[in-house]
Amino acid sequence: MTIEPEIHTAAGVVRGSWESGVAVFRGIPYAQPPFGARRFAAPAPAQPWDGVRAAQEFGPPVPQADCAIPGDCLTLNVWSPDLGGAGLPVMVWIHGGAYLEGTSRNPHYDGATLAACGVVMVSINYRVGVEGFAHVAGAPDNRGILDQIAALRWVQDNVAAFGGDPGAVTVFGQSAGAGCVAALLTMPMAAGLFRRAIAQSVPGTYFSPGLAAAVSATIAAELGVQSTAHELADIPPGALIDAMDAIVQKMPGFVDSWGPMALTPTPFSPIVDGDVLPHAPWRALADGAARDIDLLVGHTRDEYRMFNDRLGSEVTDEELTATLDHLAPAADSSGGYRAVYPEATPGQLYELVNSDWLFRMPSLHLAHAQRAGGGRAWTYELCWSYNREEGSSHCLDFLLVFGTLGAEEVRSHPAARPHAADELIRVAHHMRTDWLNFATTGDPGWAPYDPDTRPTRVYTAEPTTQPYPEELSRRIWSTHHFDTLDLLHRR
Numbered sequence: 001m002t003i004e005p006e007i008h009t010a011a012g013v014v015r016g017s018w019e020s021g022v023a024v025f026r027g028i029p030y031a032q033p034p035f036g037a038r039r040f041a042a043p044a045p046a047q048p049w050d051g052v053r054a055a056q057e058f059g060p061p062v063p064q065a066d067c068a069i070p071g072d073c074l075t076l077n078v079w080s081p082d083l084g085g086a087g088l089p090v091m092v093w094i095h096g097g098a099y100l101e102g103t104s105r106n107p108h109y110d111g112a113t114l115a116a117c118g119v120v121m122v123s124i125n126y127r128v129g130v131e132g133f134a135h136v137a138g139a140p141d142n143r144g145i146l147d148q149i150a151a152l153r154w155v156q157d158n159v160a161a162f163g164g165d166p167g168a169v170t171v172f173g174q175s176a177g178a179g180c181v182a183a184l185l186t187m188p189m190a191a192g193l194f195r196r197a198i199a200q201s202v203p204g205t206y207f208s209p210g211l212a213a214a215v216s217a218t219i220a221a222e223l224g225v226q227s228t229a230h231e232l233a234d235i236p237p238g239a240l241i242d243a244m245d246a247i248v249q250k251m252p253g254f255v256d257s258w259g260p261m262a263l264t265p266t267p268f269s270p271i272v273d274g275d276v277l278p279h280a281p282w283r284a285l286a287d288g289a290a291r292d293i294d295l296l297v298g299h300t301r302d303e304y305r306m307f308n309d310r311l312g313s314e315v316t317d318e319e320l321t322a323t324l325d326h327l328a329p330a331a332d333s334s335g336g337y338r339a340v341y342p343e344a345t346p347g348q349l350y351e352l353v354n355s356d357w358l359f360r361m362p363s364l365h366l367a368h369a370q371r372a373g374g375g376r377a378w379t380y381e382l383c384w385s386y387n388r389e390e391g392s393s394h395c396l397d398f399l400l401v402f403g404t405l406g407a408e409e410v411r412s413h414p415a416a417r418p419h420a421a422d423e424l425i426r427v428a429h430h431m432r433t434d435w436l437n438f439a440t441t442g443d444p445g446w447a448p449y450d451p452d453t454r455p456t457r458v459y460t461a462e463p464t465t466q467p468y469p470e471e472l473s474r475r476i477w478s479t480h481h482f483d484t485l486d487l488l489h490r491r
Helices: 112-116 129-133 143-162 176-184 209-221 237-263 281-286 317-327 336-340 346-372 396-402 407-411 420-441 471-476
Strands: 006-008 013-015 017-019 022-029 052-054 075-080 088-094 120-124 164-174 196-200 294-300 377-382 455-459 464-467
Touching (some): 022 112, 075 112, 088 176, 112 396, 112 420, 120 143, 129 237, 143 176, 164 176, 164 420, 176 196, 196 420, 209 237, 281 346, 294 396, 294 420, 317 346, 336 346, 336 471, 346 377, 377 396, 377 420, 396 420, 407 420
Parallel strands (some): 013 052, 088 164, 164 196, 196 294, 294 377
Antiparallel strands (some): 006 013, 017 022, 022 075, 075 120
16 A cells, blocks of 8 residues: 655645655645735735645636636645655746646646656646736736746745755746746846746747736726726626637737737736836846856747648738738848748748747847856757647647657647657657756756857757757847837827
8 A cells, every 4th residue: 555645844734646656746835825805916825734735636727718716726736756855956837828828737737757757846826817917006017927936935945845956946937938937037036046947938028017007908998997906806807807808809909009919819928017027038137137047948940830820821912011010120131031031932921920029039039148148048949840730839849848748649640740659759858858957957968059159959850959040030130139018109
């Protein structure tokens, strides 16, 4: 008979379970439920409990589409291969979801495979949507990221009891999660809470308070209220979600006022408030804000493919011109996308500029800024794919790292390439090993970023290290400075 593992945390004892040789603890509260008087407040530490708390089920999701029921949702989960005080490296996962959705109970975020390789794996829930990222007068901005900081403090206080080393914490995230990681690198409140960071597909969107306030006011107006903590307090989370969804559908119509963020799938991003988040990450890193934190950052090749609602339909030259006017750098000495990619169709250029503006160039520029500020960075690009239609799509990288994309799933996909299932195992192993090496030693296994040679780990069926593959796009964006997005004041 297997004895269920019990661990003493600062708030009380938790009982987990053994699963294939890994101790798993689910649904541990790190902060009080964000409802009632705490709804739009900064997170407060979880209340202590008496006795033994069962930690074998994931906590409920935070309010989001199809789930707006109050519950003890600010929870985290721990996978450990050794509870004996081994001082293992710790990896803390921050999920993506366009700052709108996501939950650590997603089976694709299962930490068992990573933990079995010798790390303590932690995943967290944090507030999303209006609850976590809207600008609400009378409430702190960036509440979702404040939740993440509270979880990282919990890790510092408790992870040693699970076999982890609080001095060897790597925070890693993808998409909106990577945007949060980039913000955490620069936030004074997060100083000292982690030693390394992995940012996978960093979005290039960080909002000024003015832009964030305009978005929030528009959402609140759908409900006939103002975006204040007082007036929103009595609005059920589900009603706020419906109002938010209505504005998402209308966002392209706000592009002349809200700027290019209106062409993205989300009305939210971290808010550069000058206090909790003093500056956009690129500027802060270039000024040395994270010079003591090692950074691994990169993206997939076909970042925009899964968002592209124009696939299979013709993009006209006029539509492409409008997109380039909104997204491409204003001062482009290279001659622009049409000149640099003369053989590309308007549809291909439409996807390219969206990929570059939203994910690829922000990720590359983050490495450049980290190096400029005296820190070390490593870059990668995922070019492998199993699906002829989706290519090396957004999100594919974390499926490989977590090992939650199965060979049979690939083999049975109608658009799968020949031999893709066999390649999957090798590519996933390479990526996961590199991530683990980085979390353990601070070196993933290839040369750090250098602005002249730009060595990049390129994951194909047989990974290689080579100069940055997207050189044509890099030249287009070489003089662009990613920074805080503001209102355009055109409406």
